[in-house]
Amino acid sequence: SKYEYVKEFEEDDKLLRNVYILVRIDGKGFHKFSAAHEFAKPNDVRALNLMNHAARSVMHELDDILIAFGESDEYSFLFRKSTDLYQRREAKIVSTVVSLFTSAYVYYWSDYFQDSRRPLYPPVFDGRAVLYPSEVEVKDYFAWRQADTHINNLFNTSFWALGTDSKDKNEMLFTEFNTNYSKLPAIFRKGSVLLREQIPKEMHKDAIIPTLPETLPGSMSASASLTSSTSSTLEQSVPEPALESSGQVGSESTTPTSDRVAGTNNSALETKDDKKRSIDDEDEVDEDGDEPGSTAKEESGAVKRMKKGIVIDHIDIIGEKFWTGRGAYILAPEKKKKLRSK
Template identity: 45%
Template sequence: MAKSRFEYVRNYEQDLSILPNTYIVIRVDGRGFHKISKEYDFAKPNDRRALDLMNVTAKSIVEQFPETLCAYGQSDEYSFVLKRDCALFERRQAKLVSTFAATFTAQYIFRWPQFFTEPLKGWLLPTFDARTVIYPTIGEIRDYLSWRQADCHINNLYNTSYWTLVLRGGMSEHEAEQTLKGTNSSDKNELLFSQFSINYNCEDEMYRKGTIITAVRERGKRRIKEAHVDVIGDEFWKTCGFP
């Protein structure tokens, strides 16, 4: 290959590799999804179409990259856990981050018409960014997924209470915010039940627990499974078969 006197600029490139023999978590997050949800009229507090779109997009990623052990998603984020011995892109951080963010964005846009009748607008397209975190053992992976599921519960309970006050209680958004200020989980559960006859524990499990996607071997074939279960307790970890 011919060289030029300008080729020296390649020496400025950084090619950081992720520590070997560690689990890699790639968390993909929606960029500016508050505007997306408002412009495309997402239902409050949860839009089933939007969550199903996130899930089918995530499953396509798990299918495409067999190095993925599992994925957990809620709202506009998804975390992909890569195996300890993953050698994808020689574990180069920039390649992993850019590939997962770009692929997730492309699949999300491609699959949008399956769930929404309103076409996307060129001036406001959904996009996703990504980051990587590494963990040494499956114990930290369990705690990481537990953290994200706890976050899902906290956010969904608040959003359910908030939008119920607005949509069914007739409050302004400011009034709902002030009503919930300083309340704990028990207060919000009591508010929903006493004022609106809503038993939060009977709400859709996907809204309360998020979605866990696993890739398992069955009769020699790799199968992708979606579930909405507790990942904080022991039961999931007894049966998941993770190394």
């Protein structure tokens, strides 16, 4: 139409190529939201697990996310340098991540806050993209966020434990308290890390291997918590939707509360243009090179039948240990072809 010229006012917002794209989302006014919903102080495990669930949904949809880190009301998503998601259009990337996260947060609310059908009002998150050219900055970024977790949590925990902020009393108690700090659950002290790692092949790929057993609806039962080296018990009341859903693994149609549907063929973002690479299928090839048909040693050698899935843990990402060890694949050089070919 003759009005179409207005479309040309849209500006090109393509992000520089070949640098890491980091998208951070943060709850808007969660000081109030957490109070309105009576979140446990200073850390509400339901709220954190719901955040983790929403983040998993984002990571599940967007294969180019290498790692995600969450704490409090925020989550950070790292995209691979070579991603061409939406041709790197900034508004598309940011708005999609923030919308998907928000959507999942409201969607899965009642699985974590089981006494209420939905929150008292619609929660909102903001989002932004930041570019990081090198590995150093990426590591420092995550160190920055995790250090923030420590600091805030240390402060908040002692603050709430004391129930007062009178200076003198505080200092003494603080010291004492500090010695007990390390006994707190890792999810509080270290936040949550979502990684793409090998999981048993028979495990549903939308399952998430939790550090805190049975806290995540649709997750595997405690016995599957292979990676959970830092788990601990929580004294505050923890919802147990897993009881409800754990028996349902494998029977999709009866699990309306699980987002596994999103993972298989009900993806919100699977359109013709943004065709999802069939990474899941590809990854289901046995690591040991077994023929797909040879299921003989299935029961005996379960560990050998693995595929890539999203796992969660609450570990140190400050310092080199993580990045050269378990997380080494994250910042490993990519093949060059992607860039040059076009």
